[in-house]
Amino acid sequence: MQPFEDKIDRLLSKLPYDQPPEERQAGLLEILKEELDYACQRHAGYKNYIRHWPRDYRSAAQVADLPFLPVGILKANPPLSLVDRDEIKRTLTSSATTSQVPSRVVLDSPTARRMTKGVVTIVRDFIGPARRPYLVVDTPSFLGGGSELGARGAAIQGLQPFASEVTHCLSPSDQGDLLLDRNRLREFARDRQDAEVLVYGFTFILWNHFVKPLAAEGICLNLPKARILHSGGWKRLQDQAVEKTVFNEQLARVFGCSPDRIIDFYGMVESVGVIYPDCSAGNKHGPVFGDVIVRNPLTLEPVVAGEHGIVQVCSVLPTSFPGHLLLTEDMAQVLAYDGCPCGRRGISFRFAGRVPKAELRGCGNLESKRLPMN
Amino acid sequence: MSELIHTVHSPAEISTGAAKLRQVIAEAEISPNEVIIKFDSWAKSLDARELDDLPGIPFLRMWLRRGTLEPIIARELGPNGLHGSWTEYGRAECKAFPLGVVGHWPAGNVEIQPILSMTCALLGGNAALVRIPSGLVDLTQLVMERLVQSDPGERLTRRIFMAAFEHGRQDLQEAMAQVVDGAMIWGGKEAVLQIRALPFPHWARVAVFGPRISVAAMDAGAWSSPDEQKSWCQRMARDVWQFDQQACSSPQVLYLERGAGQSTVQFLSNLQHAFETENQAHPRRTIAAGLTSAISQARASWLLNDATHQAVFPMGPDWTLLLGSGSDLPQPIQGKTLTVLEVDDLMDAVSKWDGNVQTLGLGMADAEKERKLALLAGKKGVDRIVKLGRMHVFVPPWDGVDLIRPMVRMVRHVCSRD
Numbered sequence: 001m002q003p004f005e006d007k008i009d010r011l012l013s014k015l016p017y018d019q020p021p022e023e024r025q026a027g028l029l030e031i032l033k034e035e036l037d038y039a040c041q042r043h044a045g046y047k048n049y050i051r052h053w054p055r056d057y058r059s060a061a062q063v064a065d066l067p068f069l070p071v072g073i074l075k076a077n078p079p080l081s082l083v084d085r086d087e088i089k090r091t092l093t094s095s096a097t098t099s100q101v102p103s104r105v106v107l108d109s110p111t112a113r114r115m116t117k118g119v120v121t122i123v124r125d126f127i128g129p130a131r132r133p134y135l136v137v138d139t140p141s142f143l144g145g146g147s148e149l150g151a152r153g154a155a156i157q158g159l160q161p162f163a164s165e166v167t168h169c170l171s172p173s174d175q176g177d178l179l180l181d182r183n184r185l186r187e188f189a190r191d192r193q194d195a196e197v198l199v200y201g202f203t204f205i206l207w208n209h210f211v212k213p214l215a216a217e218g219i220c221l222n223l224p225k226a227r228i229l230h231s232g233g234w235k236r237l238q239d240q241a242v243e244k245t246v247f248n249e250q251l252a253r254v255f256g257c258s259p260d261r262i263i264d265f266y267g268m269v270e271s272v273g274v275i276y277p278d279c280s281a282g283n284k285h286g287p288v289f290g291d292v293i294v295r296n297p298l299t300l301e302p303v304v305a306g307e308h309g310i311v312q313v314c315s316v317l318p319t320s321f322p323g324h325l326l327l328t329e330d331m332a333q334v335l336a337y338d339g340c341p342c343g344r345r346g347i348s349f350r351f352a353g354r355v356p357k358a359e360l361r362g363c364g365n366l367e368s369k370r371l372p373m374n
Numbered sequence: 375m376s377e378l379i380h381t382v383h384s385p386a387e388i389s390t391g392a393a394k395l396r397q398v399i400a401e402a403e404i405s406p407n408e409v410i411i412k413f414d415s416w417a418k419s420l421d422a423r424e425l426d427d428l429p430g431i432p433f434l435r436m437w438l439r440r441g442t443l444e445p446i447i448a449r450e451l452g453p454n455g456l457h458g459s460w461t462e463y464g465r466a467e468c469k470a471f472p473l474g475v476v477g478h479w480p481a482g483n484v485e486i487q488p489i490l491s492m493t494c495a496l497l498g499g500n501a502a503l504v505r506i507p508s509g510l511v512d513l514t515q516l517v518m519e520r521l522v523q524s525d526p527g528e529r530l531t532r533r534i535f536m537a538a539f540e541h542g543r544q545d546l547q548e549a550m551a552q553v554v555d556g557a558m559i560w561g562g563k564e565a566v567l568q569i570r571a572l573p574f575p576h577w578a579r580v581a582v583f584g585p586r587i588s589v590a591a592m593d594a595g596a597w598s599s600p601d602e603q604k605s606w607c608q609r610m611a612r613d614v615w616q617f618d619q620q621a622c623s624s625p626q627v628l629y630l631e632r633g634a635g636q637s638t639v640q641f642l643s644n645l646q647h648a649f650e651t652e653n654q655a656h657p658r659r660t661i662a663a664g665l666t667s668a669i670s671q672a673r674a675s676w677l678l679n680d681a682t683h684q685a686v687f688p689m690g691p692d693w694t695l696l697l698g699s700g701s702d703l704p705q706p707i708q709g710k711t712l713t714v715l716e717v718d719d720l721m722d723a724v725s726k727w728d729g730n731v732q733t734l735g736l737g738m739a740d741a742e743k744e745r746k747l748a749l750l751a752g753k754k755g756v757d758r759i760v761k762l763g764r765m766h767v768f769v770p771p772w773d774g775v776d777l778i779r780p781m782v783r784m785v786r787h788v789c790s791r792d
Contacts, residue, residue, distance in 0.1 A: 045677065045678035045679060045680070048677045048680075048683065049673075052673075052685050052686070052687075054687065054688055069674055070667060070674050072671045073678060297662070297691070298658060298660065298690065298691075299689075300670075300689055300691060309663075310663055327667070331663060355666075
């Protein structure tokens with residue numbers, strides 16, 4: 001057992017958003033340095049990368065000075081691993097919506113355990129600890145039983161610790177489409193008008209296969225205490241010109257609940273155990289066992305509050321692959337480095353879409369949209 | 375925006391603009407010499423401190439000079455071509471006539487390319503209908519204002535119609551193609567294919583300057599020379615910096631031929647210093663976030679995938695040197711990311727090319743080897759072989775073709791009397 005594992009567990013047992021930023025930085029920095037040492041011992045290529053980083057991580061004074069990996073590096077196959085093959089319990093794969101190649105991250109038992117605990121700690125802060133009936137707007141087949149798990153399956157599974165029973169209301173058709181099982185849905189909703197229920201679906205699946213057909217028929221499930229969580233991004237809905245407010249209103253109308261019972265969260269399989277739900281102020285926050293840095297594309301230094309940049313996610317949870325410090329392919333705006341009206345401490349930020357993919361230009365007539373930088 | 379660059383909304387605006395250009399051409403011929411007089415004056419007006427920092431302006435100043443253009447006219451249009459006269463060839467005589475209205479589809483990432491492309495057509499006596507990519511409107515406007523000052527009688531400016539519209543406006547692209555007699559198309563593969571498919575008149579001549587990459591190479595005698603090492607490194611850095619390494623003539627890779635008992639350590643240290651110096655003198659002011667991601671990805675995959683690889687880079691995406699060995703042509707990254715590969719024999723590297731390399735920038739101490747290398751490079755599709763530091767010098771033939779001649783008709787007259 002590595003010495004940092006105890007420290008990670010101690011962080012996981014804390015309230016996720018209570019620590020002042022400076023205190024959180026110090027705790028994370030210490031563990032991340034130890035994890036970098038460990039990763040360098042386990043992977044010659046990673047060690048080579050760290051050795052060439054312009055700043056020596058051992059003398060770093062802040063998490064932002066530590067060497068980060070671009071998330072695209074996790075598309076390698078075989079996946080980047082810091083553990084022996086026989087220690088790998090599961091491989092998570094991303095949905096690969098913006099590229100054809102999915103990311104693949106390997107989980108050993110300790111990382112898998114922390115992943116579950118991390119998600120539970122975060123979600124509990126938003127919906128409370130109780131177990132309740134769990135409606136999954138997806139098919140049971142998506143969880144699979146094999147050694148590989150996709151992003152949808154990982155999200156569904158991540159919420160199971162809050163479930164007293166699980167109902168899946170979609171089923172696959174022979175043509176591979178998703179069909180809404182109305183009988184099962186009616187059965188789930190029956191006699192639960194006063195009960196707390198948990199609902200999860202991928203954003204575009206909720207809209208296309210649940211909200212649209214039910215709203216078209218004017219159906220209301222009459223579940224005013226439903227807590228609806230969704231994730232997976234907005235790109236496909238933006239393609240259909242569906243705004244977030246419209247999505248929330250329609251979804252709430254179908255459930256018969258208030259729109260403020262809907263929580264959109266961002267998660268990526270590469271950042272195992274850390275998700276970013278919207279708070280009541282509409283912002284996102286990093287938990288005590290992770291952080292978010294938004295970097296200026298021109299300098300790769302952290303932006304000041306109010307500015308946009310490329311998102312870097314930090315997490316002490318993974319030790320089976322080098323996913324501690326990942327530069328993502330998403331953009332965000334930092335609203336503040338502390339003091340969100342919701343009361344959660346640390347950075348508050350909002351996502352602002354994907355980083356536009358750079359195309360190779362050879363006197364190419366591909367007009368670049370450049371971000372003005374201060 | 376003034377009338378220099380028209381923000382175009384409808385196909386009718388383009389056809390009206392083209393009709394006016396056609397009328398101007400019909401009213402009066404203009405000889406290359408008259409054009410050069412205006413250009414020379416334009417070049418002088420661009421010699422202003424406030425324009426110095428604009429990308430490509432020093433380059434444009436040099437291109438517009440009489441000393442640059444006269445030899446090009448003589449070579450492409452014949453010894454009497456400068457004054458628009460007939461040139462005798464035995465019993466025949468030839469003279470260049472303009473095609474008419476030449477359409478220009480410049481690249482969006484090379485700042486002065488709309489202007490450069492346009493000047494090629496004007497030198498042939500043509501009128502120019504130029505699409506200005508949205509990101510280049512401001513710079514083009516500044517440069518064109520200086521031309522207006524140098525051309526009070528509007529001899530040249532009346533022959534120019536600049537149209538700004540979004541790349542995706544297929545109706546406007548088609549309208550532009552329908553009214554031209556010639557086209558100069560600069561672009562990536564997708565853009566070139568898209569523009570070539572536009573409904574040009576059947577007589578229109580089309581010159582395509584498509585996507586290519588460029589490569590640098592040095593023999594051991596050059597890179598190991600203590601007296602010249604720093605100078606070579608400065609040249610290399612300048613070639614990388616110009617156009618943010620996004621032009622087809624920008625070097626993406628530098629091959630260093632190994633020499634017996636010689637280490638590249640000192641050379642690479644000088645190269646790093648040259649990059650740092652160039653970056654201080656010409657820092658980036660903006661960057662596309664996608665390019666930053668691509669640079670970060672390139673650094674990581676280079677070092678992770680092979681533990682023997684090395685690299686030098688600052689914290690930001692300003693520049694990157696990826697160091698290794700081998701004769702394969704690596705994937706270009708751009709954004710001032712130069713892959714430096716040690717190779718046993720430069721001929722091995724060149725022999726693997728497949729026609730995608732446009733320019734080979736050379737630093738060679740061995741003249742005989744350079745001749746052999748140039749011959750092999752030509753066979754392997756390279757169109758320009760130049761000294762390092764001069765990889766972007768815009769002198770025809772470019773991409774293996776002339777720049778003015780494709781947009782003129784060479785009319786041959788054989789006297790009917792014996």
